Structures are given as structure tokens and as C-alpha cells.
Amino acid sequence: MRLPSIFRLRLRSLFARRRVERELDEELLYHLERQIEEYVAAGMSVEDARHAALRAIGGVEQRKEECRDMRGLNWIDNAAQDFLYAIRQLRKNPGFACTATFVLALGISATVTIFGLVEAALIKPLPYRDQSRLVGAFASLPSNPRSSLSYLDFTDWKNLHHVFSSIDAYALNGGFTLSTGAGAEPVTGTRVSAGFFHTLGVAPALGHDFHPDEDSAATHTVIVSYAAWQKRFGGRAEVLGQAVTLNGIPRTIIGVLPREFHFAPYGAAEFWATLQSTDPCEQNRGCANLNTVARLKDGISIESASAEMQLIAQQLQKQYPDSNRYAGSATLVPLRDVVVGEVRPILLVLLAGAGVLLLMACVNVTTLLMARSESRRREIAVRGALGATSVRLFRQFAVEGLALAGAGGTLGLVLAEWAMQILVGLIPAQRVDSMPYLRALGSNLHSVAFACSLSLLAGMLFAIIPTVRMSLSETTQSLKEGTRGSAGIRWRRFGANLVVVEVALAMVLMTAAGLLGRSLYTLLHVDTGMRPDQLASVGLHWPPARYSSDEEKVALGRQIVERISPLPGVRSVAISLTPPWAPYGAPHPSTLSGSRTITSLTKCSDDR
Amino acid sequence: MSVTEGNALSKPTDLLQGTLDLLILKVIALEPMHGWAIAQRIRQMSGEVLQVGQGALYPCLHKLEQNGWISSEWAVSENNRRAKYYSLTKAGRKVLDHEAAQWERLSAAISLIVRAV
Numbered sequence: 001m002r003l004p005s006i007f008r009l010r011l012r013s014l015f016a017r018r019r020v021e022r023e024l025d026e027e028l029l030y031h032l033e034r035q036i037e038e039y040v041a042a043g044m045s046v047e048d049a050r051h052a053a054l055r056a057i058g059g060v061e062q063r064k065e066e067c068r069d070m071r072g073l074n075w076i077d078n079a080a081q082d083f084l085y086a087i088r089q090l091r092k093n094p095g096f097a098c099t100a101t102f103v104l105a106l107g108i109s110a111t112v113t114i115f116g117l118v119e120a121a122l123i124k125p126l127p128y129r130d131q132s133r134l135v136g137a138f139a140s141l142p143s144n145p146r147s148s149l150s151y152l153d154f155t156d157w158k159n160l161h162h163v164f165s166s167i168d169a170y171a172l173n174g175g176f177t178l179s180t181g182a183g184a185e186p187v188t189g190t191r192v193s194a195g196f197f198h199t200l201g202v203a204p205a206l207g208h209d210f211h212p213d214e215d216s217a218a219t220h221t222v223i224v225s226y227a228a229w230q231k232r233f234g235g236r237a238e239v240l241g242q243a244v245t246l247n248g249i250p251r252t253i254i255g256v257l258p259r260e261f262h263f264a265p266y267g268a269a270e271f272w273a274t275l276q277s278t279d280p281c282e283q284n285r286g287c288a289n290l291n292t293v294a295r296l297k298d299g300i301s302i303e304s305a306s307a308e309m310q311l312i313a314q315q316l317q318k319q320y321p322d323s324n325r326y327a328g329s330a331t332l333v334p335l336r337d338v339v340v341g342e343v344r345p346i347l348l349v350l351l352a353g354a355g356v357l358l359l360m361a362c363v364n365v366t367t368l369l370m371a372r373s374e375s376r377r378r379e380i381a382v383r384g385a386l387g388a389t390s391v392r393l394f395r396q397f398a399v400e401g402l403a404l405a406g407a408g409g410t411l412g413l414v415l416a417e418w419a420m421q422i423l424v425g426l427i428p429a430q431r432v433d434s435m436p437y438l439r440a441l442g443s444n445l446h447s448v449a450f451a452c453s454l455s456l457l458a459g460m461l462f463a464i465i466p467t468v469r470m471s472l473s474e475t476t477q478s479l480k481e482g483t484r485g486s487a488g489i490r491w492r493r494f495g496a497n498l499v500v501v502e503v504a505l506a507m508v509l510m511t512a513a514g515l516l517g518r519s520l521y522t523l524l525h526v527d528t529g530m531r532p533d534q535l536a537s538v539g540l541h542w543p544p545a546r547y548s549s550d551e552e553k554v555a556l557g558r559q560i561v562e563r564i565s566p567l568p569g570v571r572s573v574a575i576s577l578t579p580p581w582a583p584y585g586a587p588h589p590s591t592l593s594g595s596r597t598i599t600s601l602t603k604c605s606d607d608r
Numbered sequence: 609m610s611v612t613e614g615n616a617l618s619k620p621t622d623l624l625q626g627t628l629d630l631l632i633l634k635v636i637a638l639e640p641m642h643g644w645a646i647a648q649r650i651r652q653m654s655g656e657v658l659q660v661g662q663g664a665l666y667p668c669l670h671k672l673e674q675n676g677w678i679s680s681e682w683a684v685s686e687n688n689r690r691a692k693y694y695s696l697t698k699a700g701r702k703v704l705d706h707e708a709a710q711w712e713r714l715s716a717a718i719s720l721i722v723r724a725v
Contacts (some may be wrong), residue, residue, distance in 0.1 A: 023682075027643060030685075031662055034644040059661050070671040205706070219655045 020071075024064055032057060066580035078392070082399040089400060096372060097404070100365045104408025104458060107361025109415035110452045116420050118347050119446055120437050121340050127260045128335075129201025130295075135302060136265065136338040137167060137292045137309060140329035147327070148172055149290045150277075151282035153316060154193075157292070160312045163305035168196040171275065178271075186539075187228075189246070189271030190221055192278075196272070199295050201264075204255030207240045214274050215242070221274055222246065223255040223484035228270035246271060248546075262436035264339045265291065277561040285323035293335060306332045343435065349512075356509050361457050363502045365404070366465050370495055373466040394467045401462030402455075407453030416451070417443045530580065534571075627670050628660065630711055633696060633704040636678060640695035642685060645670060669694060677703050 032053055039049035057063060079199040090097035125131055138146040138527060139153065149157065154169045161167065174190025176485070194210040203209060204223060214221060222244060224233070233253075242253050263269065281287040296305055309330035317328035373380075379395060388396075420441050424432070432438060540560065547553050557575050564573045635641065635649045646669075647660045672678045677700030685691035696704065 023692065026690065028641065028662075030689065030691050031644050031666075033689075035662075063663055063666055066667040067670045070667040071674050077705065 010582050012107075014047060015326055024067055026064060028057075028060055031334065034061070078395070079399065082396050085396065086400040090403065091295045097369060097407075100368055100404055101407045101411060103361045103364050104405065104455075105406050105411035105415055107354075107358035108409055108412030108451055108454050108458075109419060111225065111351075111358045111446050111454060112254065112412060112416035113419040113423065114347070114350045114354040115450050116416065116441055116447050117423070117438070118351050121343055121347055121435070124437060124440075126339060127202070127258075127262065131201075131335060132201070133296045134295060134335035135305070135332045136335055136458065137164075137294050138331045138333065139288065139327040140331040141326045143326075146333065148288040149286045149292060150288045150323070151277050151279075151290060151367070152285040152290070153324070153327070154290050154292060156316055157309070157312060160315070161306050161308060163300050164294040165297045166199045167292055167344075168193040168199045169275065169290040170196060170263075171279065171289055172266075173279065173281070173289045173292055174266065176246040176271055176273070177248075177548050179248070186248075188267070189269045189272050189273065190266055190290070191273045194276045196293070197257075198510055199293055201295075202258065202261055205258040207255030208254070209255060210274055215276055217274075219274070220249050221253040221254045222251040223257060223272045225257050225272070226259040226261065229256045232270075246273060257476045264434055264436055265293070267337075267430075268433035268436075282359045285320055294332075302332050302334065306330065339437075340435075344486050349516075353509060353512060356505050358454065359510070360502060360505045362461055363498055363505070365458070366461065366500055367495065367502075369401075369462055369465055370469065370498075371400045373469050376466075394463065394598070397466045398459070398463035401466075402459035405455040405459035408458070409451050411443075412455075413443065413448065416447065432587050433587060520597075554581075627711070628664060629672060630684070630707045631701055632662070632665075632668060632672060632694075633677065633707065636694050637696050637701070637704055640681075640683075640693040642691035642693050644691070645685075646685070646694070670699070676700075 035053035035056060036049045039052050042044060044052065054060075126134075128134060135156065137147075137149075139149055141147040149169070151169075158167050170192040171190050174188070176187050176189050177184045178187045182472070194212055194214040197209050198212075199203070205226065206229075207223070210221060211217070220483070224239070229235055229239060233242070239253055239256065243250050244253060245251070257272070275282075275290075279284070279289065281289050294303065309332060313324075313330040314328050317324045337344075384390075384393065420443070424438055424441050427435070427438065547556050561573045561575060564570060626661050631650050632646060634654070635646050640668065643662075643665055647662070647665055650658055650660050669678070669680075673680055673694070678694045679697050680692050682690055683693045693722060
């Protein structure tokens, strides 16, 4: 017979079950009757013949079960039965079912949420070609092992090294003033050396990359981000060749970056202009405003590259003892660590915490299951006495455990999706710009698979515990309601140990949470040496072309103070290049000589 | 053993399970038959030596049907009652030929050993 007809037969066994069963009944009954007739013909009374025939068959139900087994689909049937039975059992104990499901869902959702974060930050590759070969090269100062480079140092590094296939730089003091029809608008962006995108292995989605010699070219060009292209230029292809004026310099748009491109070490950026050392800071070896990204040559390890960069840094220190007095060393850091370095320990701590939480949830549910299996001992013993095999009983527990874990997992996944959205919402927008990989956070195939495997593991645990418990106690003893053998004592001891484990886990979590809370409290109450209450800070941008000389800038600063001071509610005004407590090289640092950003600190009067 | 002398009825062993398949296929190759008749026919043809117990027969029939070697239909039996008649399918015919040949070889080989002095 061909496969389709076999398939049809199997389907019939599965779906036309009632008819198949009726036929089975009839077939066996027919046999029984013929047997009786034979015995009667041999001279037995009808009653005796009937008994003899039944004895000969040896149990009609067992024969039926054997036939069902032979039809091969019994296990599907049994699984479905077990599943329905499990659901009935759970519905009979709604309190137990709800508690267990909810506890599991909490544990699973916490773990899946943090897993989502970990995956987005630590597992998903950065959107660059062969990203494991990318490093950030930093000057290593005693005060800061990852310090930025001056333009002149960068140029020397670039000319002296032999270990990178390319090294490129991006300016930390970015941000542009975009001249628009209506005036000026501060926009995000920075200047990069010409090979920057080539080093990252990123090609523009539209247009072309900077030419290798564009840094020394007379023309000014710019590449825009996908978001800026959509927002400012309507996503039109004619954007190429269009001119924009950034910081008073007209630049031609030559490319649009891919949608998925982001460069977390700098943060959000709409415009990527060529470096061209247009910043006065870049004439000064002591003014470090560049960070680098380099691609290691094939076969060169980060250690050997590090060793060579150390030598170069020492050489430059000897050559320029004034400006490079402290910069006698260099550090290479994998780009991935530059991007996620500071969040990794946080995430791992969170993941461990969530894991412990899940473990506690499982222990909790196990304890509940144990308590319940105690009350089901009689039921199980009866089923065992009626001929249920231990495999069948185990399957019953397995299906119940899986049903419970499945419900918990599903609910947990829903909660996790929700929690991920809340988590991303909790991170300030500015921080998200430096962690752009978190924007894509949400349930995906990986988190679903992760939740499924967690549920499966939990389900297996829930199946094994009651089975072990059953095999420990003797069936015959269990038949007598309320008896407790030595197994019961052993079992209760195990239960007590579980409680110890649970309390220990809870202590770990509580201590960790307490310490974290304490650290946060301390951090919030660090003595900054100033009183930040009643202070407001305002960032100011102006077109640098209009205030090119130092005199003009000083005059502008004075004017700002004079105009703000008389405002009602203002007590005093001051101006600084960078906001207090912001490190130099923060996204919007500024130098009075070159940049467009200053911060004015305004003290409000107390009644405001 | 499923195929036994006398009245003993017990679970089939693997060796004789295969043999029972062969016997059933062979018997219904002649004409479609219901379960009872198959058991009777095997008994008669073996000279009252082999008795197929119900416990082995019906599971075996269901397995053969599930394998697609025999098919079944309901018909009225010789004593005017509905009975399930089994008949050989094309695939079953091939299996029968193969199994029969296999059995010939096996029994000849065993005989050689048993009769050897």
C-alpha cells in the first residue's frame, strides 16, 4: 500500500476514533460469541461457556488496549488525554494553578527581559564588518587610561604604526550649527577622518564614502545619517550634491548611511563631516579632542599591537615633553568593549539576579507541587493498582508539569515584552543615544526560544520531583489513607532542605539588592562641592563665523550675562566652557577659542 | 507465545510474532476472512497443533492493517452476523512472498542443525 493510504488509515485511527472503537468492540464481541458457541457445542452450559470464553480471552479491555497500541497512534491519544486530565486537575485547584503560574511567569519574565537586554548589548554583533578586529586606540594617562588624542598625535600615530590596516579618528567636540532659512539650528554630528567608514566596514546606502584624500581636499563634504535623510530631506535621492551650511561652512552631501548604522561611542549624530582640522584645537598638540577606531591587520593580536603603540607613545613623549608629559603610554580596547564596556557588568549582575529569582520561583512551585502530590498519593496509588504503568504515571506528571510551565512561560513572555518596553522607556534619551542597540529591544525569536527552553526545563523539574516522590513511597502503603512510611520522613527532610535553599537564595538577592540600593544612595549624596539646588543650566550655540575672534566671543559672553541677569527670578549668572562635573570630551564640550557651545549657569532666586 | 500447542495463551515473543504475521498473511491470501475464521483456519491447517490466541491475533491484525499489508471491510458472516473481513493488499502480497521465502530458508537451516547428529 502506498504512503497516502497508510496516512489515511492513521488519520482515521486518530480522528474517527469513536467509529474505530465501535468496530473494535464489535470485532472482539463477535469473536467472543463464536468462542461461546464452540464451547456450548462441546457440551458446556451457556453460563459456563461464557465464563470459559472470557477466561480464554483474558480481559477484553486489555486486548482492546493492545489493539490500540498496535494502531500506533495511541501515544497521541494518551498525550491528549493526559493533557485534558492535567487541565482538569489544575482547574480543580485554581488557587494552586494561579499561584504556580503567576510565580513562574514572574521568574521567567524577569529572566527573559534581562536576557533581551544582554542579547541586544552583548550578543548581537555591532553593525560593522568583521567587528572583532576593530579596536579603539587611546592615550593612556595616569588619570585616565582611555584618554583622547590630539590631532597632531593622531597624525603621528597614523604615520608611525605598522599594526593596523587602518586607523581613523572622530572628533569628540562635535555638534554643528546648521544654517537654515529661518536662522540657525543646533544639530548633532561630528567630524571624522576620511577613512572612518571604510575602517568600520560600512558603505553608505546612497551615494559614496569620503575619498581617501578628502581630509586634505579644498572641498567640504558631509555624509548624513538615514534618520536625518528621512527627517530633513524627505528621503529623496536628489539629496546627493545638495549643499548644507554647517558651522558657517558650506558642505556638499555625498552620501546617506544605512538605516541600521549607529556609532555608540559618539552617540547620536545626524551629520558626519570630514575632519580637515578645521578646529583651532587641532593645531595644538596639547588639545586632545579625537578618539580613534582602528582595524587590526590580519594575524596581529591586540597585545602585540598594544606593545607597538606603547613604543610610539613613548617616542612622542620624548619628542614633545611639554604637551605629552603624561601621555607616555597607549591602550587598545576592543571596540565592543568601548561600546558596551560600562554596561556589561551591570547586565551580568542583573542577569544573575534574574536567574536567582527564576530559581526561587521554581523552588516555590516545586514546594507547592510536593504539597499537592502528598494529597494525591492515594489517587496515584489507585491508578497504579489498576494497572497504570510507571511510564504512564510519569507521563501524567510530565504533562501536568509542562502544562504548568507552558502557562507560566506564555504569561512570562507577555510580561517580558511589556517590561522591555518599560525598561527602554526608563533609560534617559541621552543615554539611549550612547546605547543605540537597545532601541531594537523587544521580543524576538531568540527571546521566545529562550522562554521556551526555560519553561521546558522548569516543566521537566516539575515532572521529576513528584515521580521521585512517588517511587520513594510504597504504593500499597499509600493505599491506606494517611499512612506515612520511612519514605515520608525522607521526603519531608527533602522538603525542609528545599526551604533552606529558598531562604538562602532570597538572602543572596536581598543582600545584593540592599547593597545596590546603598550604593545608589551614596552616589546620589556625593559631596560635589557645590549646591546644585536652584541652579539651571542653559546650553548656547552660535554661528562661529560671526564670532571668530576671541574678543568677539568674550563680548558675546558678557552680553549674555548682562541680558540674563535682569530677568525676574534670576539671582546670578555665570558662564563656563563645560558644565561642572562633565568630563572634557563629553558629547557637548566646548572651548571658548573654537566651539559654539557654552553653558551659562543661572542661579534662580529661592522663591522660584 | 502467540502460536502455541494446546490452550496456553500469553504474550507473543518477537520470534513468533513475525511468524504469526506470516501465518495470517498466508491464510487470508486464499480468501478474505474474519478474525475467528483466521484462528480456526490456522488450527485446522496445522493439524490442530497451532492455536492462535485472541490476545495475539487481534493486535497483530490491527498492526498489519496499519502497515497497509491487509485491508478490512465489514460483511455478513456465514452465521448471518456482521463481521470484519480482512483481505490481502498488493503490498501484503509482496511481504508474504518475501516472508515465506525467508521462512523456508530459516526452517531449512534450523532443520539442518537439529537433524545433525
